[in-house]
Amino acid sequence: xxxxxxxxxxxxxxxxxxxxxxxxxxxxxxxxxxxxxxxxxxxxxxxxxxxxxxxxxxxxxxxxxxxxxxxxxxxxxxxxxxxxxxxxxxxxxxxxxxxxxxxxxxxxxxxxxxxxxxxxxxxxxxxxxxxxxxxxxxxxxxxxxxxxxxxxxxxxxxxxxxxxxxxxxxxxxxxxxxxxxxxxxxxxxxxxxxxxxxxxxxxxxxxxxxxxxx
Amino acid sequence: xxxxxxxxxxxxxxxxxxxxxxxxxxxxxxxxxxxxxxxxxxxxxxxxxxxxxxxxxxxxxxxxxxxxxxxxxxxxxxxxxxxxxxxxxxxxxxxxxxxxxxxxxxxxxxxxxxxxxxxxxxxxxxxxxxxxxxxxxxxxxxxxxxxxxxxxxxxxxxxxxxxxxxxxxxxxxxxxxxxxxxxxxxxxxxxxxxxxxxxxxxxxxxxxxxxxxx
DNA sequence: TCGCGGTGTTTCACACTTGAAACAATATGA
DNA sequence: TCATATTGTTTCAAGTGTGAAACACCGCGA
Ligand SMILES: NC(=O)c1ccc[n+]([C@@H]2O[C@H](COP(=O)([O-])OP(=O)(O)OC[C@H]3O[C@@H](n4cnc5c(N)ncnc54)[C@H](O)[C@@H]3O)[C@@H](O)[C@H]2O)c1
Ligand SMILES: NC(=O)c1ccc[n+]([C@@H]2O[C@H](COP(=O)([O-])OP(=O)(O)OC[C@H]3O[C@@H](n4cnc5c(N)ncnc54)[C@H](O)[C@@H]3O)[C@@H](O)[C@H]2O)c1
Numbered sequence: 001x002x003x004x005x006x007x008x009x010x011x012x013x014x015x016x017x018x019x020x021x022x023x024x025x026x027x028x029x030x031x032x033x034x035x036x037x038x039x040x041x042x043x044x045x046x047x048x049x050x051x052x053x054x055x056x057x058x059x060x061x062x063x064x065x066x067x068x069x070x071x072x073x074x075x076x077x078x079x080x081x082x083x084x085x086x087x088x089x090x091x092x093x094x095x096x097x098x099x100x101x102x103x104x105x106x107x108x109x110x111x112x113x114x115x116x117x118x119x120x121x122x123x124x125x126x127x128x129x130x131x132x133x134x135x136x137x138x139x140x141x142x143x144x145x146x147x148x149x150x151x152x153x154x155x156x157x158x159x160x161x162x163x164x165x166x167x168x169x170x171x172x173x174x175x176x177x178x179x180x181x182x183x184x185x186x187x188x189x190x191x192x193x194x195x196x197x198x199x200x201x202x203x204x205x206x207x208x209x210x211x212x213x214x
Numbered sequence: 215x216x217x218x219x220x221x222x223x224x225x226x227x228x229x230x231x232x233x234x235x236x237x238x239x240x241x242x243x244x245x246x247x248x249x250x251x252x253x254x255x256x257x258x259x260x261x262x263x264x265x266x267x268x269x270x271x272x273x274x275x276x277x278x279x280x281x282x283x284x285x286x287x288x289x290x291x292x293x294x295x296x297x298x299x300x301x302x303x304x305x306x307x308x309x310x311x312x313x314x315x316x317x318x319x320x321x322x323x324x325x326x327x328x329x330x331x332x333x334x335x336x337x338x339x340x341x342x343x344x345x346x347x348x349x350x351x352x353x354x355x356x357x358x359x360x361x362x363x364x365x366x367x368x369x370x371x372x373x374x375x376x377x378x379x380x381x382x383x384x385x386x387x388x389x390x391x392x393x394x395x396x397x398x399x400x401x402x403x404x405x406x407x408x409x410x411x412x413x414x415x416x417x418x419x420x421x422x423x424x425x426x427x428x
Numbered sequence: 429t430c431g432c433g434g435t436g437t438t439t440c441a442c443a444c445t446t447g448a449a450a451c452a453a454t455a456t457g458a
Numbered sequence: 459t460c461a462t463a464t465t466g467t468t469t470c471a472a473g474t475g476t477g478a479a480a481c482a483c484c485g486c487g488a
Pocket of ligand 1: 115151
């Protein structure tokens with residue numbers, strides 16, 4: 001197939017497949033067919049084959065997929081074989097929780113620096129990571145080779161912080177402030193808006209019956 | 215219109231509208247047209263009118279919407295006028311950050327109890343909230359009138375914890391463990407999977423050019 | 429050598445979302 | 459009274475995602 005327009009839903013599913021393969025590899029299995037994978041993890045076998053075929057021919061007809069091989073392929077496709085250095089802006093409770101988040105290391109991301117505007121926090125260490133003054137952001141980004149930023153400041157400062165991040169030349173940003181942000185098209189911005197998720201739960205509780213499953 | 219099949223995307227947008235209205239109210243404005251709202255917050259005016267019309271006729275032709283009135287209506291639609299009591303299972307770093315999360319209070323959610331399996335944590339207080347033994351989950355849920363649960367335990371325990379939650383009669387669950395969970399259709403389960411979001415950033419960094427914006 | 433199993437690929441139907449356009453209805457203000 | 463502004467509603471086109479089906483192709487084992 002080798003489509004060049006890959007939907008984000010496809011790459012999200014690749015993440016899922018990768019986890020499933022890790023589990024299977026852990027159990028010592030060597031090969032798996034799209035059908036077995038689908039049955040085992042409640043997925044759709046046609047979808048799996050279609051998704052994988054976007055990136056090349058990884059399977060062996062009549063056999064299925066070699067688990068180790070496919071793991072390596074997906075790891076490469078998702079860029080998980082590259083190391084990335086992360087800056088977290090906002091050394092509050094969320095920033096602290098994220099600094100120590102295992103998911104970062106697992107994904108080959110390393111939290112290299114925290115940034116805050118509060119003089120009491122600047123200079124301190126959180127899980128062995130130094131908190132810098134946000135005024136020095138661009139300088140430290142360059143010095144530390146940071147290429148990913150996480151926004152964990154209150155919503156009203158988020159847009160301004162995003163602009164500083166973009167000015168510093170960073171292209172990939174994850175935003176936890178509950179507000180939509182504006183950025184150019186060449187910036188990958190992912191907003192994780194807990195408030196919307198919460199209000200969606202609230203809506204369900206007020207009107208049980210219709211679920212609207214994810 | 216009064217459609218009875220409301221998409222989750224619609225209610226998510228209601229959350230956004232509510233925030234915008236709060237901002238406008240804060241500025242002292244009294245009315246707003248769908249057009250002004252759209253221009254100001256980079257939305258689509260037709261969409262706004264359509265979304266609102268799903269739930270009734272809130273606007274005044276020739277005028278627009280009365281901000282205070284519309285705020286109350288959306289608050290009611292989203293069920294934000296009802297109080298909810300939340301249990302967080304997993305009193306780790308994420309659980310602690312969430313316990314003190316302002317977004318809960320703002321949404322009329324109150325963290326009533328934490329649960330953990332670690333004897334060192336059981337009995338302690340985190341932001342004035344007591345940590346209970348997860349063994350007593352059902353009992354405390356009943357006693358405290360808890361109706362919402364948050365899963366903040368490692369992924370391998372998440373499914374088991376979910377089953378205890380469902381057994382205790384809770385219908386609304388937010389899951390932060392990076393794994394898809396299975397539940398009956400009458401349970402509202404929202405999974406916030408940071409790993410997938412991270413891997414999506416990683417994919418972008420490995421292949422700049424195509425953005426796949428949220 | 430041949431059949432079975434499973435991939436790679438195409439095709440189709442269906443559902444959902446969006447955005448635009450059109451228009452009747454209606455409140456406000458000149 | 460009448461023009462204007464704006465909602466509520468319908469309709470349509472386009473894009474996208476999903477799931478099923480069909481089938482050629484190919485590797486493995488009997
Ligand atoms: N706590 C949570 O569990 C949680 C969960 C999801 C989302 N969030 C969101 O994450 C953000 C942070 O939440 P929190 O609970 O950690 O808040 P917090 O108040 O604990 O931390 C915010 C930090 O940002 C710093 N800050 C403020 N303005 C800044 C600026 N201009 N530059 C750099 N640093 C600045 C503050 O000094 C503070 O240390 C909020 O937008 C919140 O809505 C929090
Ligand atoms: N730390 C973060 O910023 C972050 C962000 C997103 C998602 N997550 C996810 O949230 C979960 C928790 O992350 P964390 O960083 O807080 O981990 P953590 O290790 O700090 O906390 C996990 C807690 O769960 C408790 N626990 C384990 N098994 C339990 C059980 N069966 N019943 C009750 N409690 C149990 C442990 O005792 C521990 O206190 C993980 O799945 C993680 O992937 C964490």
